[in-house]
Amino acid sequence: MKPYFAGLVSAWALLTVGMVGSAGAETQSNIDDAPANPLQTPNARPQGTYKFIDPGLPTYDGDGVSAAVSNVIYLNNCKPNGCAITPGNENAMTNRSTIPEQPSTVTPFAYSDANWAQVVDCVKATYAPFGVQIVTERPATGNYHMAIVAGRPGDVGMQNGVGGVSPFSCGYIPNAISFSFANIYGGSVDDVCWTVAQETAHSWGLDHKFDNKDPMTYLQSGPSRKSFQNMAGSCGEFSARACQCGGSTMNSFQAIMQMFGSSTPTPPTVAITAPKSGDIVPQGFAIRADIMDDIGASKAELRIDGTLVATLTAAPWVFNAPMNLGQGNHTIKVTGFDIGNSPADASVTVSIGSPCTKPADCSNDTDTCVDGRCVAGSGVDGGLGDVCANSAECASGQCGNDGEGNAYCVEACDPAKDACPSGFGCIVAGTGGVCWPGAGEGGGCSSNNEGAGLSLFGLGLGALLITRRRRRS
Numbered sequence: 196m197k198p199y200f201a202g203l204v205s206a207w208a209l210l211t212v213g214m215v216g217s218a219g220a221e222t223q224s225n226i227d228d229a230p231a232n233p234l235q236t237p238n239a240r241p242q243g244t245y246k247f248i249d250p251g252l253p254t255y256d257g258d259g260v261s262a263a264v265s266n267v268i269y270l271n272n273c274k275p276n277g278c279a280i281t282p283g284n285e286n287a288m289t290n291r292s293t294i295p296e297q298p299s300t301v302t303p304f305a306y307s308d309a310n311w312a313q314v315v316d317c318v319k320a321t322y323a324p325f326g327v328q329i330v331t332e333r334p335a336t337g338n339y340h341m342a343i344v345a346g347r348p349g350d351v352g353m354q355n356g357v358g359g360v361s362p363f364s365c366g367y368i369p370n371a372i373s374f375s376f377a378n379i380y381g382g383s384v385d386d387v388c389w390t391v392a393q394e395t396a397h398s399w400g401l402d403h404k405f406d407n408k409d410p411m412t413y414l415q416s417g418p419s420r421k422s423f424q425n426m427a428g429s430c431g432e433f434s435a436r437a438c439q440c441g442g443s444t445m446n447s448f449q450a451i452m453q454m455f456g457s458s459t460p461t462p463p464t465v466a467i468t469a470p471k472s473g474d475i476v477p478q479g480f481a482i483r484a485d486i487m488d489d490i491g492a493s494k495a496e497l498r499i500d501g502t503l504v505a506t507l508t509a510a511p512w513v514f515n516a517p518m519n520l521g522q523g524n525h526t527i528k529v530t531g532f533d534i535g536n537s538p539a540d541a542s543v544t545v546s547i548g549s550p551c552t553k554p555a556d557c558s559n560d561t562d563t564c565v566d567g568r569c570v571a572g573s574g575v576d577g578g579l580g581d582v583c584a585n586s587a588e589c590a591s592g593q594c595g596n597d598g599e600g601n602a603y604c605v606e607a608c609d610p611a612k613d614a615c616p617s618g619f620g621c622i623v624a625g626t627g628g629v630c631w632p633g634a635g636e637g638g639g640c641s642s643n644n645e646g647a648g649l650s651l652f653g654l655g656l657g658a659l660l661i662t663r664r665r666r667r668s
């Protein structure tokens with residue numbers, strides 16, 4: 196911890212001592228490397244700090260500059276000639292800053308353009324949930340925050356060991372300039388990204404957080420790539436303390452959300468590259484998907500015949516189908532999510548062996564036929580129509596409940612085909628359908644009787660409340 200003001204050190208230390216007794220009572224899950232002695236500073240990593248400025252200063256309304264919050268963050272790498280900064284009240288548009296005490300030049304970002312592009316992508320990903328715009332060209336008009344991502348602390352009169360610095364008040368500082376001293380991090384994208392996230396957020400009033408997953412942390416444990424945590428926790432550097440701006444906890448995610456709102460969802464594009472629709476596939480076949488997103492894909496879910504069977508949280512987006520998948524047609528759906536959790540999906544229909552049209556087509560005598568695929572039939576434990584209490588009891592992984600005390604193992608089906616076995620009808624459930632005992636006898640699914648609630652308990656889906664059409668009579 197190498198804060199800018201010597202006076203702050205003792206203020207923090209006092210707060211720290213005062214907080215020790217209560218820190219243990221809080222839920223703090225992300226503090227693995229917090230030292231036993233809270234005044235000890237175990238860090239080797241250069242730490243970002245902040246410099247209090249007086250929010251009453253004319254920086255808020257001087258120069259005819261609007262005091263409005265701007266959602267534009269301009270990342271400036273100071274290539275190729277460095278950034279000339281003059282001391283004075285914050286004004287990103289004229290390169291004027293409260294940080295240096297004399298005219299200074301920040302040396303350019305020392306690494307390749309490819310490395311810079313990775314830093315920019317990481318900062319975009321870190322801020323993806325929020326309604327901000329990250330740009331790398333100086334905006335021609337309007338207010339903005341300028342994040343200088345270049346140079347070394349000595350360039351603006353800071354001591355060695357300072358990884359970054361930002362002006363700080365307990366709110367948004369319009370037109371502020373933050374500094375992330377990229378050239379001391381040896382080209383480490385995650386370290387620079389973490390510092391940029393922390394310094395920019397200081398400029399909108401966020402304190403340090405005692406949470407090793409959050410970019411506002413000083414702790415080196417936890418993931419190297421930090422993300423703003425949607426979880427209230429103590430402020431603090433190497434131990435929990437009260438927050439500089441009041442209160443005992445901070446939720447950095449919610450604080451930024453309050454400042455900027457949420458981002459406009461930009462769902463990824465999802466394509467299943469293998470197998471192709473109509474393919475005959477072997478047991479355990481591989482499923483490959485491409486998930487493209489402007490910022491980054493974060494998750495992929497595989498559903499087979501409507502049941503969630505696997506989730507991946509990193510590329511490559513390659514799954515294997517379960518080995519127990521029955522003979523016949525199967526619908527493969529991959530849902531991809533971006534970092535902001537916007538979903539998109541793609542589906543293909545494949546066949547293991549030949550599709551069935553009737554139960555007798557299935558090689559297993561106890562199987563029945565639904566939409567061209569052989570599934571565990573009635574009379575088999577967990578088979579179609581068996582009474583169930585939860586989804587794990589069903590071969591299909593889906594226990595349907597109509598809310599009237601009836602719960603049966605169901606199979607996904609296409610209501611348009613209504614190709615459930617005799618004694619079952621395909622009723623609308625969620626975005627598809629399920630085979631339900633006794634439904635649609637004689638009338639298919641076309642009756643328009645009153646709806647009743649049917650809950651589907653799919654694997655990992657929680658309860659999906661849907662409406663089914665009640666059979667006649």
Ligand SMILES: [Zn+2]
Pocket residue numbers: 242243244245393394397403
């Ligand atoms: Zn900091």
